[in-house]
Amino acid sequence: MRRQFFWLFTSAVLALIAHVTYVLFLPSHSFSAAIDVALGPEHSNRFSVLAADAQIKLIPSATAENIVGICKFSVAEGPVKVTAQLPEGFWSFAVYTIRGEQVYAINDTQADTNTFTVEMSRDNGLLAQIFDGIDDAVDVTGDDIGWRIALNENQGLAVLWMAVADPLLRKEAEDVIKQSRCVRVDG
């Protein structure tokens, strides 16, 4: 009886471990692979505007008529800065971890500007935040309004989404968004 209970318990523990492992790793692996296919090789820390068919596959909240720009970034070797350029209109900017957790979002009405920077860095823990002063606070430098985000993972995605009400203005809006940059901050 005790032996059967032992194996039942072991089976339950194994099921729990397999469950958690599956939920934590397989979905993000599938998504990362889909991103790699959509963005092509050498895409880390680079901003790309997606093709219509790629964006409807990757972003369920986007249509082919929207404009979606993505930067898959890694903060393992230092902070990464996104400089966003957007035309007037309804847009949103969001930062996700590679596990799909949305850690930051802002839209046109909240930002009150169409040009801004967001710097993403690795969260070094509470003590480092206290001593280095890293936080999510607004950082105004000259004319450039910027935000800082500390992530608890090395990889993430910065996503710019814009609704284009008039298809005739799509090209013009896309040209503005293509000026956005995503680069690693040296030093």
Place this chain on the structure above:
Amino acid sequence: MNRAIIPLVMLAVGLGFGPLSAQYMMENASIAAPIGASGWKEIRSGSEDLNAMYLAGHFLRRGQLPPPKGSRFFVRTEDDDGNSLRGECLVTVEGTFPAARWWFVSASSGGARTSLDVSQAIREASSETAVSVSVSPVPGNWLVPPGGGGYELQLVLLGSFDDVAGVLPALPRVKRLWC
């Protein structure tokens, strides 16, 4: 022999049940029960609890990014009478669409998706909107479902003005006209 079989079976059951239960939770735990009699089900976004992990997994394992916080994502695979949505049938999605800065209706099947958004939709004088979903051309707002078989209908709201906890937005009716 029996002594070896029992542990092996128990280990296999444990290893099999874990991923299967994870798949079930990702498929179902993130989707709310049908909203009233409307037949729409909401995929909850923006939750901060344990369910958020399953919600993210629901999209990520399909190679998709979860909808942003503040968006509302409704899905259904049946019309108001419980018939499956199929490409060879003419289905209308009509009524008052929710107040939102941006919405779209889309039909998806096998990874392909077609959609019609607020800027493309023609609204009637009564402020109601009717979208016809059919593979054959239909006057007015026409959405072509991908493929000829079954599809899932989605209604996505971004910048919803009804985004208040517990408040359900007005959702359109879905009727099959002919098949």
